[in-house]
Amino acid sequence: MNLLKRLFSAGEGPSAGQIKRALKQVTQIHGDPATRVGAMERLAGWKTPEAAAALLRRFTVLVPQASMDHEEKQYTVRLLVEIGWPAVEPILSYLETEAEVTWPVRALREILPRDEFVAALRKVLECLSSAYSRWPEAKAVMIAHLPEDAWEEVGETVRKMLHDDDDDVCIAAADYLVRSGGDEVREHLIQVMLEAAARPRVRGRILDHFCEKEWQVKGYRKRVEEIIEEPYYLTAKGTVKRRSVS
Incomplete structure (x- = not known):
């Protein structure tokens, strides 16, 4: 790829391969925690729905050190809030399909105004009730x-x-x-x-x-x-x- 092409493609967001690599690191429960946190921050920095969906997978794994796991999940909530609106649809999709929803709900509550948050949760619950x-x-x-x-x-x-x-x-x-x-x-x-x-x-x-x-x-x-x-x-x-x- 020549320089001109790289410049024009720089704002297109992460590639599928980049997100896949970051996702693998985010859900790696062993090894250096800094690698996992670094991948979380990379995903948050991209601010795309695809990156938010990958970041949400951090809630599906449990690292051996309970205190570290808790802190990282709190940090993941903060990162999702920083992503803002692009994270909303991935969060809603996650809520419809996953078991651990406490943290994503907290993120959603901080991203959306009160009325929109209530409407979103009601919609998810209606879907799950049927x-x-x-x-x-x-x-x-x-x-x-x-x-x-x-x-x-x-x-x-x-x-x-x-x-x-x-x-x-x-x-x-x-x-x-x-x-x-x-x-x-x-x-x-x-x-x-x-x-x-x-x-x-x-x-x-x-x-x-x-x-x-x-x-x-x-x-x-x-x-x-x-x-x-x-x-x-x-x-x-x-x-x-x-x-x-x-």
Whole structure:
């Protein structure tokens, strides 16, 4: 390649080969950490969606030294934020397919304005709610990262998650609804509790929420009496209580 051609191609971004080499170094869990961090910084410096997608792979590996792994993942979040908008679509694609989503969600929250962040997470959760997911725990993490004041925007989406086959997802949805919704979520939670005969963790978490909120089971007393077990009980007014276990 002559000098003139090199000058005109300098702004075209990294080649596929360059990204592939950097990706290999970013996901190499042994060897000199400086090599791994250097590759992360190279990818961030290119500021392209392809480079961001490769940088995101750092979240898929765990280096032996836990403290170093944590620091590098924090740094990866910072680098993604520096990339900015070109990193958004790669992050969203990652959230739909990978298990470890805590760090990418943090990066997305810093890149996007609040309303766009909420809309993006809602869209991902809607997608995951209607399809098989290899990593149901990722849905629970994303629900936990939804702002409490986003009820009007995401309430319906989170309600769907109450019927997820995974207990952790169902519990995360119940936690968010209780934390962010009003009394209108009471009946939804009662229905899930009544249907959770084979899911003691889900049933117990919902009963705990009823205790905390001092909600009554009005309209469902007879059915709740049939399924409620110690240490929980109903008062004369239909309020759920929990006995102290000595």
